[in-house]
Amino acid sequence: MEFLSRKVKSNGQIDTRQMNGATVGLRNKRSESAMSPAPPAPRDKTRVPFIAGKQSLAASDWTCTYEMDRDRIGVWGSGDGQSNSRLSGLDRLKHPGLNKGMAFSIEERQVMGIHGLLPPRVKSQEEQVHLCKLSIERYEDPLNKYIYLMGLLDRNEHLFYRFVGENVADMMPIVYTPTVGLACQKYGLVYRRPRGLFITIHDKGHVYDILKNWPETDVRAIVVTDGERILGLGDLGACGMGIPVGKLALYTALAGIKPHQCLPITLDVGTNTQTMLDDPLYIGLKQRRVRGAPYDEFIDEFMKAVVRRFGQNCLIQFEDFGNANAFRLLEKYRGKYCTFNDDIQGTAAVAVAGLLASLRVTGKKLSENVIVFQGAGEASLGIAGLCVMAMMAEGTEEAVARSRIWMVDSKGLIVKDRPEGGLNEHKAKFAKDHPPVRTLAEVVSLAKPSVLIGAAAIGGAFTPEILRCMGENNEKPVIFALSNPTSKAECTAEAAYSNTDDRAIFASGSPFPEYRAKDGRILRPGQGNNSYIFPGLALGIICAGIVDISEDFMLLAAEALAEIVSDDDLSQGSLYPPLKDIQNCSVKIAKKIVEHAYKTGKASVQPQPDDTEAFIRGQMYDVRYSPAVPPVYGWPNDEPHVQQM
Ligand SMILES: NC(=O)C1=CN([C@@H]2O[C@H](COP(=O)(O)OP(=O)(O)OC[C@H]3O[C@@H](n4cnc5c(N)ncnc54)[C@H](OP(=O)(O)O)[C@@H]3O)[C@@H](O)[C@H]2O)C=CC1
Ligand SMILES: CC(=O)C(=O)O
Ligand SMILES: [Mg+2]
Numbered sequence: 001m002e003f004l005s006r007k008v009k010s011n012g013q014i015d016t017r018q019m020n021g022a023t024v025g026l027r028n029k030r031s032e033s034a035m036s037p038a039p040p041a042p043r044d045k046t047r048v049p050f051i052a053g054k055q056s057l058a059a060s061d062w063t064c065t066y067e068m069d070r071d072r073i074g075v076w077g078s079g080d081g082q083s084n085s086r087l088s089g090l091d092r093l094k095h096p097g098l099n100k101g102m103a104f105s106i107e108e109r110q111v112m113g114i115h116g117l118l119p120p121r122v123k124s125q126e127e128q129v130h131l132c133k134l135s136i137e138r139y140e141d142p143l144n145k146y147i148y149l150m151g152l153l154d155r156n157e158h159l160f161y162r163f164v165g166e167n168v169a170d171m172m173p174i175v176y177t178p179t180v181g182l183a184c185q186k187y188g189l190v191y192r193r194p195r196g197l198f199i200t201i202h203d204k205g206h207v208y209d210i211l212k213n214w215p216e217t218d219v220r221a222i223v224v225t226d227g228e229r230i231l232g233l234g235d236l237g238a239c240g241m242g243i244p245v246g247k248l249a250l251y252t253a254l255a256g257i258k259p260h261q262c263l264p265i266t267l268d269v270g271t272n273t274q275t276m277l278d279d280p281l282y283i284g285l286k287q288r289r290v291r292g293a294p295y296d297e298f299i300d301e302f303m304k305a306v307v308r309r310f311g312q313n314c315l316i317q318f319e320d321f322g323n324a325n326a327f328r329l330l331e332k333y334r335g336k337y338c339t340f341n342d343d344i345q346g347t348a349a350v351a352v353a354g355l356l357a358s359l360r361v362t363g364k365k366l367s368e369n370v371i372v373f374q375g376a377g378e379a380s381l382g383i384a385g386l387c388v389m390a391m392m393a394e395g396t397e398e399a400v401a402r403s404r405i406w407m408v409d410s411k412g413l414i415v416k417d418r419p420e421g422g423l424n425e426h427k428a429k430f431a432k433d434h435p436p437v438r439t440l441a442e443v444v445s446l447a448k449p450s451v452l453i454g455a456a457a458i459g460g461a462f463t464p465e466i467l468r469c470m471g472e473n474n475e476k477p478v479i480f481a482l483s484n485p486t487s488k489a490e491c492t493a494e495a496a497y498s499n500t501d502d503r504a505i506f507a508s509g510s511p512f513p514e515y516r517a518k519d520g521r522i523l524r525p526g527q528g529n530n531s532y533i534f535p536g537l538a539l540g541i542i543c544a545g546i547v548d549i550s551e552d553f554m555l556l557a558a559e560a561l562a563e564i565v566s567d568d569d570l571s572q573g574s575l576y577p578p579l580k581d582i583q584n585c586s587v588k589i590a591k592k593i594v595e596h597a598y599k600t601g602k603a604s605v606q607p608q609p610d611d612t613e614a615f616i617r618g619q620m621y622d623v624r625y626s627p628a629v630p631p632v633y634g635w636p637n638d639e640p641h642v643q644q645m
Helices: 090-094 106-111 125-137 142-155 157-166 168-175 179-185 207-213 237-255 274-278 293-310 323-333 342-362 378-393 398-403 440-447 464-473 493-498 534-544 551-564 567-571 579-599 612-617
Strands: 006-008 017-019 022-024 053-059 062-068 197-200 221-225 262-268 315-318 339-341 371-374 405-409 451-454 478-481 505-508
Touching: 125 142, 125 157, 142 157, 142 168, 142 179, 157 168, 157 237, 168 179, 168 237, 168 579, 179 237, 197 207, 207 293, 221 237, 221 293, 237 262, 237 534, 237 579, 262 293, 293 323, 315 323, 315 342, 315 534, 323 339, 323 342, 323 378, 339 342, 342 378, 342 451, 342 478, 342 505, 342 534, 342 551, 342 567, 371 378, 371 440, 378 398, 378 405, 378 551, 398 405, 405 440, 440 464, 464 493, 493 505, 534 551, 534 579, 534 612, 551 579, 579 612
Parallel strands: 197 262, 221 262, 221 315, 315 339, 371 405, 371 451, 451 478, 478 505
Antiparallel strands: 006 062, 017 022, 053 062
16 A cells, blocks of 8 residues: 655656555665765654645755645654644644544644534543443454554554553453454454555665655664564464564553654565465465575665664564574674564563562472473573573573473474484574484473473463373473464463362463462463563663663563562462553563663663663653644644634
């Protein structure tokens, strides 16, 4: 869908290509490398006063003619209350960052030229939140709830974030897992309005130009996917866009990172899922995945273009890339760009936080546990690596720490002399000197783990037999079914409890309802999901201007989260704080991250604030409406929009 029709007249070559009927990919005559030393200063198009019709803008050696589209200008745009604050009339009501709906006061309505465009009654934001609750409850189908919420986000950002923020436990399963998985599978159906950037492999050579089409310049955080491993649902190609959109909604809802500073991006390099390719509703490129050098060059160009457009401190969170690319790209870019991989590192931090909290129940040290992983991919290897680090922090030798960990992949136990071979360097570090063992059940009875962690997207892999074995070998077996969405969970909470005489300490990636134990206790399983980590981590990174996001930050985040878990949480069977407290968790994690960054010389924002928490809170988004700023006289229609009383 074309969202901003424009023509560029440069005195050099114009490279336009037709795609889906829209003209895209506009290029200055000079190549990117020839643009050095400095590209033209980023232009904040949102600051261009709205004038219907055409307008010429000069920016360094660019001469652009923009065909302003009344309906589209400022569809997103800054919610910072400044760059678009002068929008008035219908445009103000259509701008999600500025719209207050019926909460505009009579005075504001008159000043902004929207008097009469709204029903006469003025509502408070609290009343609006109540209406949101009534509205969403009318839908039974979670996908319809998702569509309602995305519609609310498109209409009124402040209200969306207040509503989600005040109802985190109820809204997270809609905006995020499990419903977001369904939304991705049906993205061709639920997609309504532009949200985020789709950059395709055919845009290679023009990635910077696509980034320039984004109407915000103060972007501090990007969540990017190439759609290859969307939750445990596999390769959904461009339909994976629901994930960056959902994750960034949590950036704001859970950590107060301002919406206009967040940019969801899908890199569409095709999909290998035949049902997607055959689906007439599929929204992405209908071709098989591009791999190899062209893929790597594309990602490289993307990384450079982000820095060129938004600066070196712009955080790039990799999300739901396929296994073969995720590790490679993390190794390639970490330390050079402000980047982390949430599936490897964020998941590691949340799982280790849960394990650290579990020690208060089991009375053990982490290194006294034996941990079996079902899966040896991004999530499992990330967790295993951070477990080793945490055990070493307890004073355990690395080799001993590694010996505590057993990993099972699609071929069985990871052993040194695997007949099939094919152990990558990450798996090899955990390979056992043991003959092959094929099934998880056999590994569990052999290793007798105290902790069993599943992240292989094999729903039901923790069979009653395996769970019973965990219960027989442990007074308090720790069982994490981390795969998402719910259908991929290794077991339900109920199965974990009922097969262990209600003794299991359980956590899951997607939420499960509370469970009544046989002795009448209500157990509330915690959600071992990286959403407890990435929002606070990102907040800290942004506030301190950290570029090199090393593993010590992940262990720190895990420890910070574990510290917040109360005895009350533990007595209710949860290794995590309740979701309703997750915003405070984010701030506490961010605080630790910021303090550590200053201590280790990794903070680029100077000087160091005296009061870290006040410094962080001062930068956070306020979900309450701010008073509308009156328009400047003489703009946009040479008449102030003030009605005579
Ligand atoms: N709760 C949370 O916060 C998070 C949860 N996850 C979830 O974890 C799951 C896996 O994600 P991720 O690690 O990134 O995926 P990967 O594709 O990187 O890894 C999947 C792993 O599962 C293994 N596997 C596949 N089939 C089997 C089988 N039958 N028995 C044992 N192992 C098997 C694969 O084996 P092989 O190596 O041989 O191919 C691979 O090691 C997903 O469902 C995802 O949603 C992910 C991130 C965060
Ligand atoms: C939670 C998450 O990041 C995943 O399942 O991929
Ligand atoms: Mg993920």
